[in-house]
Structure formats: structure tokens, C-alpha cells
Amino acid sequence: MTAPLEQRAVAELMTRDLLTIAEDESVLMAWELMCKADVHHLPVTDVEGGFLGVVDAQTLTSAWNVTAPREARRPVTTLLPSRRPAAVRPQAAVAEAARAMLEAGWDYAPVTDEHGALVGLITAHDLIAALAGVHREIRPRTGGMPSLYRVEPVLPQPPAHPGHSE
Numbered sequence: 001m002t003a004p005l006e007q008r009a010v011a012e013l014m015t016r017d018l019l020t021i022a023e024d025e026s027v028l029m030a031w032e033l034m035c036k037a038d039v040h041h042l043p044v045t046d047v048e049g050g051f052l053g054v055v056d057a058q059t060l061t062s063a064w065n066v067t068a069p070r071e072a073r074r075p076v077t078t079l080l081p082s083r084r085p086a087a088v089r090p091q092a093a094v095a096e097a098a099r100a101m102l103e104a105g106w107d108y109a110p111v112t113d114e115h116g117a118l119v120g121l122i123t124a125h126d127l128i129a130a131l132a133g134v135h136r137e138i139r140p141r142t143g144g145m146p147s148l149y150r151v152e153p154v155l156p157q158p159p160a161h162p163g164h165s166e
Contacts, residue, residue, distance in 0.1 A: 005130055010097050011090035013130050014111045014120035020045050021076055023052055027063070028072035030055055030079070040125075041108050043118055044076055051118035053080040054108060087112040090119060094130070097122050 002008070020043045021030055030042055040057040059079050065071045086100040087110045100109045101124065111120035 005127075006093060006095035006098070008094050008130075009090065010088055010092050010094060010109075010111055010122050011120070013094060013126045014090065014122040015126065016120045018043055018118070018121055020118075021055070022047070023075065023077050025076050026073045027060070027076055027079060030076045031060060031064070031072070034060065041121055041123060042076075043110070043121065044080060045118075051110065051112065051116065052077065053084060054106075054110060054121070055079045056106070056108065085110055087116075088122070089113070094122075094127065098127060 019033060019037050019039055021033055023044055023046050034040065034042055034057055042055045044052045044055060046052055055076055059081075063079055085106060085108070086104055088097045088100055090111055090113070097109045097111075101107060107124040109122050110118055111122055113119050
């Protein structure tokens with residue numbers, strides 16, 4: 001018999017294989033990665049792979065300024081919240097993660113090990129899926145950071161006029 005949802009361990013529901021973005025990448029790169037990978041949360045890491053925070057789709061879209069394309073080139077760290085999200089441990093009860101999300105006002109909670117290293121992310125979507133009885137296979141972590149394919153965003157250029165050379 002499975003334990004009630006609120007008593008289950010966060011490790012049973014969290015996403016382990018995370019797509020991350022480096023702190024020196026641009027807001028535009030974050031947008032591209034989220035769109036290409038169809039994710040709503042993008043953990044940001046420092047040069048050593050340390051966890052800095054999470055950029056979510058809501059923050060990204062609310063900060064997007066169509067009239068200032070150069071703003072898209074600013075570092076993704078400019079979108080990180082001023083306070084770090086309250087992290088939970090993999091062995092914590094799901095109820096603890098839900099409380100951390102509610103108290104922070106976010107729809108996610110980072111999951112870190114005893115050294116503060118990011119090992120997963122639990123989201124409101126994960127909680128709703130579990131409540132609905134949707135079970136997904138959670139593969140064991142393969143070690144190291146997940147594969148990250150580099151996407152090079154390109155801002156659109158105005159069309160060239162016929163008869164004019166550049």
C-alpha cells in the first residue's frame with residue numbers, strides 16, 4: 001500500500017534530470033532553452049555548477065521587453081529572485097515541500113542534498129500529477145550534470161533592400 005501523498009518522500013515525485021543554464025548566459029538563451037525543451041523552470045548554476053536559483057516562465061515573460069531587444073542579451077541572473085528559494089531534501093515529506101512553495105509564493109521548490117547541491121526540482125505540476133494518480137517513471141540519476149545542447153539564439157535582422165549592398 002502506498003503512503004498518502006502528503007507523507008510520501010519528495011524524491012518519489014521530483015524531476016531529477018534537469019536542464020540548467022549557466023549564470024553568464026542571456027535572458028534570450030533562457031527563453032530559447034525553455035521553448036525548445038518545453039520546460040517552465042530553469043535552474044541557474046554558477047561556473048562550478050553550484051545552484052544559484054530558478055528562473056521560471058512567468059518571471060521570464062513578465063520581464064520580456066519587446067521594444068528593447070538588447071535587454072534580451074542581459075545575464076539570466078538579472079531575473080533571479082532577490083531571495084533564494086527555500087530548498088527541501090529528497091527524503092522530506094511532500095507536505096513539507098508544498099508548505100515551502102506556499103510560503104515562498106512559488107510553484108516549485110528546489111531539492112538539494114546535505115551539501116546544498118541541486119539534485120532535483122519539485123513543482124506544483126508534480127504534485128497535481130501525483131494527486132491525479134498519474135505515475136511517471138523516475139529514472140535514477142546517471143551522475144554528473146544532464147546533457148545540455150547549446151542553442152544559439154539569433155535576433156531577427158531587417159531585410160536587405162534590393163540594389164543596396166551591406
